[in-house]
Amino acid sequence: MADCPGVLHLAAMADGGLARIRTLGGALTGAQARAVGEAAERLGSGVVDLTNRANLQIRGLAPDAGPELASRLEAAGFRFGRAERRRNILLDPFSGIDPGERRDLRSLGAALDQALSSAPWIESLSPKFSFVLDGGGPIGIGATPSDVAVVAARDGLVVTAGQVSAAFGSEDGAVDALLSIAAAAAAEGGDMRAGGLSEPMIRKALTSSGGAVLATPPPRANAVEPRLGLVAMRAGGVALSLPVPVGRLDQAMLDFLANIAERDGEGRLVLTPWSAVVIPGLAESRAAALLAPSVAVGFPPLAVAERLAVVACAGAPACERAHEPAKALGREILALAASDPARLPERRASLHLSGCPKGCGGAVPADLLLLGSSERAGWSAHRDAAPRRPGQELGRLEAPGAAEALALLATTR
Known part of the structure; x- marks a missing residue:
């Protein structure tokens, strides 16, 4: 693949x-x-x-x-062009319209995107190298795992790579820092990510772009807070x-x-x-x-989505690693919950259907994880777990239907 x-x-x-x-x-x-x-x-x-x-x-x-x-x-x-697979820039979807954000970072994102597209080293950068831009709004998009993050502070911008953070007073300086870190990773070749760069290398990239390294990195959001509805x-x-x-x-x-x-x-x-x-x-x-x-x-x-978050990987038959139809089962679960709201959990709950331990659907722990295996059919059930950190197995389900999955989710709350 x-x-x-x-x-x-x-x-x-x-x-x-x-x-x-x-x-x-x-x-x-x-x-x-x-x-x-x-x-x-x-x-x-x-x-x-x-x-x-x-x-x-x-x-x-x-x-x-x-x-x-x-x-x-x-x-x-x-x-599309040379940078097509390396333009991995995530912004808060409410950038520029959220009354609670500190700064609209769409212009910063556009400048970074344009610079990546013309960078002479771009084809040496890992296609997995990613940026996240957080304007300081209540969603906390900066909690999304990334190689480099920009978070708006009260008096500027904070750029973080690895364990090093630096404050910037201008967007131009922040963009230069992002490019310097990406260029350093590209120069190392292979699949180098920001986490593999040495701390002195990251510090040099930040300070040479005008950043002031912070002795104590500012706290970032622990998790993204989704918004649905109006x-x-x-x-x-x-x-x-x-x-x-x-x-x-x-x-x-x-x-x-x-x-x-x-x-x-x-x-x-x-x-x-x-x-x-x-x-x-x-x-x-x-x-x-x-x-x-x-x-x-x-x-x-909306009433269903606000009470039940269902994440599912592609699953079978789309993925050769999976035996279980994760997407299809997820849609069946949502359809049953919509037709019979009494089956919904009393409080908001999350269900993750992952066809194998790779966890392509995401890494955030769910209230209930149904985990498939590349070696055998059926699911193992886990409470408060993610595909790569499933923890203790609650039991196995060989061919669960939507009703059984919803009933099992209710027991985890």
Whole structure:
């Protein structure tokens, strides 16, 4: 399997080629959302996955579909080039609209994206090297694991790599520091990440860019706090954060989002790392009226998503490592919870379905983990666990249905 796919660099999966589409901060125009849905339907299996780093993936492509896919997406305004697989920049989806954020970092993100695209060393940088930009809002996107993080402070910006943090008074200095650290990793070659660089090397990159190294790194958020539903915007109106069932979209859902964004919003939508899509710039009454139609095209009811978070990897038959249909079971669970709300947990709970210990769906512990194995069929159940840290096994489920999974989740609360 190809490592870290892009659009021109597909990964060979059990269900065909996999393309990953990276966008700056998860932002898409309505036309771009439609183009992704149409490309998935015409060139792939029709399946589009929203990843836990706010990227989109098209599944079921022919091995040689990359050039045609790129051509279709470029016509809608996407761009690809030498840096395509290395533009891993995650921003708070509410950047620029959240009244609680300290600083809108979208301009910093755009400057970093442009600089990466033209950096002479970019093809030597690991495709896994990632940046996270946190404007200091209540979501705490800076808690997302990354190689380098920028967090807005009261009087500037703090850049952290490894165990070293430095304060910057300007965005230009912060961008220079991010590039210096990435360049140092690229110079080391291989799959070098920021965590593998020596502390003196990181300090040099930070101070040479004008940063003041901090004796005590400032505290960062412990976890990302997802937002769903109607969220008040700084300039008035609301943003609608619609949950995506186990991160899976199709053409009809993407068309629905694009139509709302263009007709009722600002013409754009923003992908989130918690399996939701944000549409900013709506009138509150209009946003509330869109919840029922969203369910009709495949989005889960907001009342279900607010009580039950279901994360699932691709699972079988899409992944050759998995025996269990993680995505399919996750969607069945959400559908049953929507049709019979009495099965929902009393308080918000999380369920993670991972087809194998690799944990492609995410590393955050869930209230209940159902963990598959590459060697045998069935799931092992674990409480308060993540795929790579499952802890004690509660028992095994050979072929659980949605009702059994929900009943088991209730016993963990």
